[in-house]
Every structure is written in C-alpha cells, then in structure tokens.
Amino acid sequence: MSTISGAEALIKALEAEDVDVAFGVPGGAILPLYDPLLDSSIRHVLARHEQGAGHMAEGYAWATGRVGVCIATSGPGATNLVTPLADALMDSVPIVAITGQVPTWAVGNDAFQEAYTTGITMPATKHNYFVTNPDDLPDVVHEAFHIAATGRPGPVLIDVPKDILNAQMTWHSAATELDLPGYRPTVDGHxxxxxxxxxxxxxxxxxxxxxxxxxxxxxxxxxxxxxxxxxxxxxxxxxxxxxxxxxxxxxxxxxxxxxxxxxxxxxxxxxxxxxxxxxxxxxxxxxxxxxxxxxxxxxxxxxxxxxxxxxxxxxxxxxxxxxxxxxxxxxxxxxxxxxxxxxxxxxxxxxxxxHPLSYDQQPDGPIKQQYVVEEIHRITGGDAIVVAGVGQHQMWTSQFWKFDDPRKWINSGGLGTMGFAVPAAIGAAVGKPDELVYAIDGDGCFQMTSQELITAAEEGIPVKIAVMNNSVYGMVTQWQRLFYNERYSASQLGSKVDYVMLAEAMGCAGIRATTPDEVAPAIERSLAIDDRPVVVEFVVDPEEMVFPMIPSGGSNDEVIVAPGKTVVAP
Amino acid sequence: MYRTLSVFVEDRPGVLARVASLLARRGFNIRSLAVGPSHEEGMSKMTIVVEAPELEQVKKQLHKLVNVVKITELEPDRSLEREIMLVRVSAPPGRRSEVLEIADIFKATPVDVGHSSMCLQVAGDPGKINDFLELLRPFGVVDLAKSGRIALARELKGKESKLRAVN
Structure with a gap:
C-alpha cells in the first residue's frame, strides 16, 4: 500500500474539513507542512507576524462562522500565537492552530526554537494536542475541528513534531464516530x-x-x-x-x-x-x-x-x-x-x-471620533463589516454604529487585545471577499500590528482602515484624567508618525482628514479605491472622553452620563 | 475545609497536568492526589483532596476539560476513604517489641527490619493512619510515604437510596 508523509496527511485532513484558507508564517519545524501546501487547494495567506496570523484566523471565523485556521512554527512562532489563542478563548472564537515542534528526539532538550507549546497554551485553548504518531493525524484534526466549532466554540491547537510531519503513514480518513466520552455539549434546553x-x-x-x-x-x-x-x-x-x-x-x-x-x-x-x-x-x-x-x-x-x-x-x-x-x-x-x-x-x-448617546461636533472644532463613526455608517449605508481594536474607538464604534445584522461587528471583547483590528479585518475580508470590510482603529492599536497591511497589500485584500489619531492611548488617558489626577504617565504617543506615508510605504493608499469638513470626502475617496488597502487617518480630538461611564467596580445605579454629570437611578 | 473529588478521566498524556493546572489556577491547594487505572479500559480514576470552601464552580470548570468524563464529590459519611502508608521508625533492638505492639493494634505489618529501624506498612481509613503515626512519633519517625487518598462512594441502602432516587 502506498504511503504519504505526516505533512501530506495533515493537509489532506484539513482539506477534508473543507478548509479553504490558512493564515500563517513558516519556519524550520513547520517546513515539511509548507511543502505539500503548495499543491493543495487551501489558500495560504502569509502574515508578517504569527499574532497577525492568529487574529486573521479569528476575523475569518467571526465573519463567516466557520473555523479559522492558522499555522506557525515551533518556539517563537508558537509563543507569538498565544495572544490570539487567549483572545479566541475569551471571546469563544472557533480557530484551529497548527504549530510545528522540534523533532520528537529533541523534545525537552532545549533544542533550537523549542518551546513547550502544549504546556504554554493549555490555559489559552479549549483543548490542545501533541501528536506523537502520524497515524493519529486524521482523527486529531477531525476532533480538533469538532471541538473548536461545537458547544461553546473556542481555539484548539495541534502541535506536531517535525519528524512526525516527515514520517510515512498510510492515509485513512478520520473515524466517523468521534471518541470523546468527556465532550458532549448540551443542545436542547430542559x-x-x-x-x-x-x-x-x-x-x-x-x-x-x-x-x-x-x-x-x-x-x-x-x-x-x-x-x-x-x-x-x-x-x-x-x-x-x-x-x-x-x-x-x-x-x-x-x-x-x-x-x-x-x-x-x-x-x-x-x-x-x-x-x-x-x-x-x-x-x-x-x-x-x-x-x-x-x-x-x-x-x-x-x-x-x-x-x-x-x-x-x-x-x-x-x-x-x-x-x-x-x-x-x-x-x-x-x-x-x-x-x-x-x-x-x-x-x-x-x-x-x-439620556440619548450624544457628542458635540463643532464645524470648526477638532474631529470627534463619534462623528467619523456616524459618517462612515452614513456613507456606506451601514453595509459593511466593521472591525475595531480596543479602547475609546471601540466603544464609540459599538455605541454609534447602527448594527442590524449579526457577524457585521468584529472586535476583541474579553481579552481586550490592542492591535486586533488590522489583522482581524484582513481575515474577515478573506472570508467575505464580496463584502466591504472597514476597520475603525485607534493609533495606539494600529501601531501594534500595522505591519499586517503589507500582508493585505501583497495578497490584494482591499480592507479599509480608519486610524483615529489622537496621539494618545485614549482610554488610558481618560482614566488618568478621571482617576489619576491628570497625571499622564506613559500614555502620550507623540505625533511624529505620518500615517499616509506609512500606509504608502506598505503598498496601501493613504488619506488624511484633519478637519470635520474633510471627513466625508476622505471616506468617499477610501471607498473609491479598490486596487489596494486604504488607510484613512483622522486627526481627532485627544480631549474627548467616552460616556456614559460607570467606573470599574462601581454600581450600575450611578451612571456618569457626561463630564461631571452623574445620574443616579430613580 | 477539605473536600474529596473523584474524577473519572480518559487515560491520555497530559490529563493530570490539565486537572492540576486548573485547580492551581483557582488557587486551590491540593492536599492529596492519587491516580490509577479504573474499572474501565482506557480510563483512569483520580481522587483529589482539595482545600476549598465550595467546589461547584471548579467542578464545572473541570468538566470543561475534554478528557474529563465524570466528576463526583464524595461526602465523608457516604464514601469509603483509604490510604496506605509506609513508615520507617527508629527501633533499636531494645524498643522493637514496643513498636510492634502498637503496630499490632493498628494491623500494621512490618515489611523491613534493620539494625536500628523498622519499616511498617499500614492501610485503611486516613484518620486511623494519622492516629497510628502520632503514636509512632515518640520513637522517632525517620521517613514516610503516603499513597494519597483513594475513595469510592458507598452503595446507598434502605430509606436513603429511595430518597436519593426521588431527588
């Protein structure tokens, strides 16, 4: 009987799960998997950092409802995935991560690029696997997808040593009956x-x-x-x-x-x-x-x-x-x-x-982020998948965008992962190529993962990224203003970055709006460009704060609805 | 307060680490943990004694582990708890009979006798084992190892079993 390599079996198993795309970064231990990937129907999107690959898989899963897949090598590749895994666990996002591992004989010997991936990711995944026999691969992959997608969805990681990827096995499909006596999610309510x-x-x-x-x-x-x-x-x-x-x-x-x-x-x-x-x-x-x-x-x-x-x-x-x-x-x-x-x-x-949500946009004043959100909504007719990072811009987008359909809003909720928006938007756009994907990001968040715009430019993924540039970590600044006597420790980002140049340097279009009357034209222009990703920098008011607000741990009977104005529940 | 959990798990690599790490994450101190094969092929039984005010949330979290099949909290008066202890006491020739006398009361067996010390094996109820240990201390306990507690639920009898069935 003819045999195939563990790597080929892993690809076949992914194809059997109808995987159409994987986001990843190659490296030594995972190289055997990348070779048969060339001949596979699975599209590979080359991220510029494994964290980006992980958030792309999340964005894909959020937008499509399908399991997102990401691939990384051993050691630093795997540890860079920890943040997206923890994010996916908190927000119940179904993803499967595949990591290379040093060869079995080297495991535990402090080999080059070795990390104890299954140990490190144990509390950051719904479940994980360390594969020690290539014959197990079809069943492990099938189980991983089942566990990721069913019950309360979440991330599953499969760690495969290089020698297992290279070993020969006789291909067999995964067992139709899953052997998971400890995993039987309840579907029907009593x-x-x-x-x-x-x-x-x-x-x-x-x-x-x-x-x-x-x-x-x-x-x-x-x-x-x-x-x-x-x-x-x-x-x-x-x-x-x-x-x-x-x-x-x-x-x-x-x-x-x-x-x-x-x-x-x-x-x-x-x-x-x-x-x-x-x-x-x-x-x-x-x-x-x-x-x-x-x-x-x-x-x-x-x-x-x-x-x-x-x-x-x-x-x-x-x-x-x-x-x-x-x-x-x-x-x-x-x-x-x-x-x-x-x-x-x-x-x-x-x-x-x-007590409606409100803000005050003066025609000759600084741009308010809430206004930008409302203008993007107005101009797109709300017909877009909106992606946010974490912080003020996220709260304003959630407050002021009118959401009428599920799976049109993607953000990092539980873990609060800054830098989520750019890669998640890319993943969403890959999963939903016919839909407009508009990320609304803060400048602090953007600086954490903006290199993934290179991925978007090289892969021809036409995401739009609005960067709300207030030159500060906005939410941190807000808390320092309210609770730390206006002592702005380590929250001021400076204003040296030219986001238009930065965007263009990465192969994207760059647009800037600095006054309220420039907001709508900038959005219009961003929508007119469809041959490359677009970054629109909005220079916004650094003084603006998010309201209503209930201070952390406070009672919901006391809502600060505006600066200095607390309404106590009747 | 100490509570005893009986955890029925798949016999797979890493399961012990998953269970232990989950308890550690919640800040629970594990007093004793014993793992071994169960009555079913491919399945293991863990008996865990933890120090915790309540276990409802931890039981639910443990249940989320894919390899954990069943969790039962064993109440002391409705379960059998056993431990085995090997203890080496200082017992020069002149004091051996004294040690053996106490051992006899507790149905402990001498398993190794040397010039200056003696090793005894005792199995049974954890309370009884502790009492035995206390009585041996004046002789000088040189070394000891305990198996960790293992436990099984008792079969419910009479009225109680009917009551349980209704609930």
Missing amino acids: PRRVKEAVELMANARRPVLYVGGGVIKAGGSEALLELANRTGIPVTTTLMGRGCFPDSHPLAMGMPGMHGTYTAITAIQKSDLLIAVGVRFDDRVTGDPTKFAPSAQVVHVDVDPAEIGKVRTPEVPIVGDARRVLEQLVEAWGSRQQPDRTDWIEQIRTWQRE
Missing part, C-alpha cells in the same frame, strides 16, 4: 425549565432580554427577533452581541455596561426579570455584581454550564444552544397575548429621550 422561563416572562412587569455573543455564535438572531416580537420584551445587546438584534428595532436599547446606554443600564437595574441569553455577566457589564439588577429574577441560557451561576445564581438555569433554546422559548410562548407593559415601555422611551 423542557421544564423552558416552561418555567416562559411563565416568568408572561408575568414579569419589567422584563429585559440581555443577549450577547452566544446568540451570534449559535445563529440565533432570527429566533431572538421572533421571541422579542412575540413577547414585546425590550432587548439590550452586549459588546459581543452587537448585531444579534437590530438596533433599528423599536425594542432595541443598545449596549449595557461600563460604556453602555443609560437606558440599557437603567432598564437592567430596574428590571424584575432578566432573560440572559449567551452572555456571561462580565464585570464590564455588571459593575459591582452585588448591586447588579437587584430586584430581577434571572433566566440564564448558556451552552457552557460553567457560566451558569458563576457570577449570578439564576432562578431558572437553562443549559443549551442559544438558538435552540430561543426557538423552544418561542414555541412554548406560542400565541399567548403580550401582557400590558405600557408603563415599562413608556419608562424606557422616557430614558431614551432624556
């Missing part, structure tokens, strides 16, 4: 619990649907819309869940939490029932958890049983896939009449009227 939840929903006077990333991952947006329409319950979407419920819907209240809308924050505080779906009561949402939604009963739906009761003990716990449980809730609700909750809806309308 019918009795579903019934209990519907009873609470029917009787609550001030209910709120608090929904997040889990709904997007499960493809549950339609079921959520149906449930909200039938029950008339207002909805708040977390940072990770923006787009799972349309912002244009009359029941939409925007984002909760530290920089959420006053309405969403206060509605949760005053609610008597929280229906939490695909959310994890993150500290950025709850503030002081002992003061969060103090009079609410809680229904908590999550596919990960460990999330239920972790922060808040729910009255009705429902373990299951968000989409499936939402469908069950819709079904159990049936054709019930909506209870009369006019007072509650009126109250919400009043809060919305009294």
Whole structure:
C-alpha cells in the first residue's frame, strides 16, 4: 500500500474539513507542512507576524462562522500565537492552530526554537494536542475541528513534531464516530425549565432580554427577533452581541455596561426579570455584581454550564444552544397575548429621550471620533463589516454604529487585545471577499500590528482602515484624567508618525482628514479605491472622553452620563 | 475545609497536568492526589483532596476539560476513604517489641527490619493512619510515604437510596 508523509496527511485532513484558507508564517519545524501546501487547494495567506496570523484566523471565523485556521512554527512562532489563542478563548472564537515542534528526539532538550507549546497554551485553548504518531493525524484534526466549532466554540491547537510531519503513514480518513466520552455539549434546553422561563416572562412587569455573543455564535438572531416580537420584551445587546438584534428595532436599547446606554443600564437595574441569553455577566457589564439588577429574577441560557451561576445564581438555569433554546422559548410562548407593559415601555422611551448617546461636533472644532463613526455608517449605508481594536474607538464604534445584522461587528471583547483590528479585518475580508470590510482603529492599536497591511497589500485584500489619531492611548488617558489626577504617565504617543506615508510605504493608499469638513470626502475617496488597502487617518480630538461611564467596580445605579454629570437611578 | 473529588478521566498524556493546572489556577491547594487505572479500559480514576470552601464552580470548570468524563464529590459519611502508608521508625533492638505492639493494634505489618529501624506498612481509613503515626512519633519517625487518598462512594441502602432516587 502506498504511503504519504505526516505533512501530506495533515493537509489532506484539513482539506477534508473543507478548509479553504490558512493564515500563517513558516519556519524550520513547520517546513515539511509548507511543502505539500503548495499543491493543495487551501489558500495560504502569509502574515508578517504569527499574532497577525492568529487574529486573521479569528476575523475569518467571526465573519463567516466557520473555523479559522492558522499555522506557525515551533518556539517563537508558537509563543507569538498565544495572544490570539487567549483572545479566541475569551471571546469563544472557533480557530484551529497548527504549530510545528522540534523533532520528537529533541523534545525537552532545549533544542533550537523549542518551546513547550502544549504546556504554554493549555490555559489559552479549549483543548490542545501533541501528536506523537502520524497515524493519529486524521482523527486529531477531525476532533480538533469538532471541538473548536461545537458547544461553546473556542481555539484548539495541534502541535506536531517535525519528524512526525516527515514520517510515512498510510492515509485513512478520520473515524466517523468521534471518541470523546468527556465532550458532549448540551443542545436542547430542559423542557421544564423552558416552561418555567416562559411563565416568568408572561408575568414579569419589567422584563429585559440581555443577549450577547452566544446568540451570534449559535445563529440565533432570527429566533431572538421572533421571541422579542412575540413577547414585546425590550432587548439590550452586549459588546459581543452587537448585531444579534437590530438596533433599528423599536425594542432595541443598545449596549449595557461600563460604556453602555443609560437606558440599557437603567432598564437592567430596574428590571424584575432578566432573560440572559449567551452572555456571561462580565464585570464590564455588571459593575459591582452585588448591586447588579437587584430586584430581577434571572433566566440564564448558556451552552457552557460553567457560566451558569458563576457570577449570578439564576432562578431558572437553562443549559443549551442559544438558538435552540430561543426557538423552544418561542414555541412554548406560542400565541399567548403580550401582557400590558405600557408603563415599562413608556419608562424606557422616557430614558431614551432624556439620556440619548450624544457628542458635540463643532464645524470648526477638532474631529470627534463619534462623528467619523456616524459618517462612515452614513456613507456606506451601514453595509459593511466593521472591525475595531480596543479602547475609546471601540466603544464609540459599538455605541454609534447602527448594527442590524449579526457577524457585521468584529472586535476583541474579553481579552481586550490592542492591535486586533488590522489583522482581524484582513481575515474577515478573506472570508467575505464580496463584502466591504472597514476597520475603525485607534493609533495606539494600529501601531501594534500595522505591519499586517503589507500582508493585505501583497495578497490584494482591499480592507479599509480608519486610524483615529489622537496621539494618545485614549482610554488610558481618560482614566488618568478621571482617576489619576491628570497625571499622564506613559500614555502620550507623540505625533511624529505620518500615517499616509506609512500606509504608502506598505503598498496601501493613504488619506488624511484633519478637519470635520474633510471627513466625508476622505471616506468617499477610501471607498473609491479598490486596487489596494486604504488607510484613512483622522486627526481627532485627544480631549474627548467616552460616556456614559460607570467606573470599574462601581454600581450600575450611578451612571456618569457626561463630564461631571452623574445620574443616579430613580 | 477539605473536600474529596473523584474524577473519572480518559487515560491520555497530559490529563493530570490539565486537572492540576486548573485547580492551581483557582488557587486551590491540593492536599492529596492519587491516580490509577479504573474499572474501565482506557480510563483512569483520580481522587483529589482539595482545600476549598465550595467546589461547584471548579467542578464545572473541570468538566470543561475534554478528557474529563465524570466528576463526583464524595461526602465523608457516604464514601469509603483509604490510604496506605509506609513508615520507617527508629527501633533499636531494645524498643522493637514496643513498636510492634502498637503496630499490632493498628494491623500494621512490618515489611523491613534493620539494625536500628523498622519499616511498617499500614492501610485503611486516613484518620486511623494519622492516629497510628502520632503514636509512632515518640520513637522517632525517620521517613514516610503516603499513597494519597483513594475513595469510592458507598452503595446507598434502605430509606436513603429511595430518597436519593426521588431527588
């Protein structure tokens, strides 16, 4: 019988999982894999840094809902992947990372470019594998994709020593029956619990649907819309869940939490029932958890049983896939009449009227980031995948972009990884070549991973990157202004960088806007260029701060809605 | 407070490291940990004694490990707990009989006798083993090794089993 190498088997196994693209950087230990990759149907996108490759795989997964794949060599290649793996674990992004390892006989001997990859990545992955026999490769790859994509999605790493990649094996397809006795995610919610939840929903006077990333991952947006329409319950979407419920819907209240809308924050505080779906009561949402939604009963739906009761003990716990449980809730609700909750809806309308998100763009003043976000939304008609890094620009994009569809918003939520936007946007654009991908990045973030624009230029990936240049780490500066007596330690970036030149040096188009009237033309020009990536630098106001704001660990009953103006919940 | 977990896992490389690292990450001190084959081929049983106020969250986190199949918290009055200890005590010829007398009470067996010391083996309830050790201390304990606790749930009998079935 003819044999093939472990590397060839690994490629065949990836093809069997319908992998169409892999993002990576080669190196000594992984070289055997890169050779058969040349003959494969899998497109390889050569990143300029393994962290970039990892975030590209994440961006691809966010945008498509499929498993993203990244490849790195041993040692520094693998350690450079740790940040994207940890990011994907926090935000439940399905990716599979393949790393080369020094040959089996050298493992543990401090060989050149050796790192204990499976040990280092153990707490940064959902699961990982160290392959010691080439015959195991088909099953390992199949399991890895299954684990990454099912249950609560997440990153899986496969570490393969070089001699295993070079060894010969007889090809066989992966076993159809997975042998994973310890891994059986629950899909359907318990019918009795579903019934209990519907009873609470029917009787609550001030209910709120608090929904997040889990709904997007499960493809549950339609079921959520149906449930909200039938029950008339207002909805708040977390940072990770923006787009799972349309912002244009009359029941939409925007984002909760530290920089959420006053309405969403206060509605949760005053609610008597929280229906939490695909959310994890993150500290950025709850503030002081002992003061969060103090009079609410809680229904908590999550596919990960460990999330239920972790922060808040729910009255009705429902373990299951968000989409499936939402469908069950819709079904159990049936054709019930909506209870009369006019007072509650009126109250919400009043809060919305009294405390809308706001900013002040003077025609001859400095550019406000919020204005740029709104202008990009207006000019693109909102028809774009929006990608953000971490910080002020991320919060403003989440606040001021109107998200109406799932998988149109990509950002780093849980880990808060600065530098996420540029590579994630590239990954999204590779996964969705027919869609406009517009990254909105801060200058601090941009400087962390901007070299990946070379990848975009060389590969012909036409992403647009708006760089909000305020010459500071904006969120750090904001905190120093508010909580550290305006002592700006290590947060001022200076203003020597010429982003237009930098963009052009990397093979991209560079555009700059320095005044409010230049904003719209700059965006128009960025959209007119389609033969290379575009960087648009917006020179923005460094003084602007993100509001509303609840200081870290504070009570959600006290919202700073504007500088010096705190509104205490009624 | 000490709690005993019985963790049923796939017998694969790295599983012990995953379980131990998860407990360490939560800041729990592992008092004792014993691993060995279980009643099923390819599966191992870990008995872990940890110092923790409550284990609900840790049990759920352990469950997230792909190779962990089942976790049971064993309550002391509803389970059998056993340990084995090898202990070397100073026992010159003149004191041997004294040591052996105590050993006899605890059904400990002498497994090695030398000129100046003696090695005893004792198995059983962890409390009993500790008592035995305390009685040996005045003689001079030279060295000791404990297996770590292993435990199994008792079969529920009578009323209790019916009550459990309903719950």
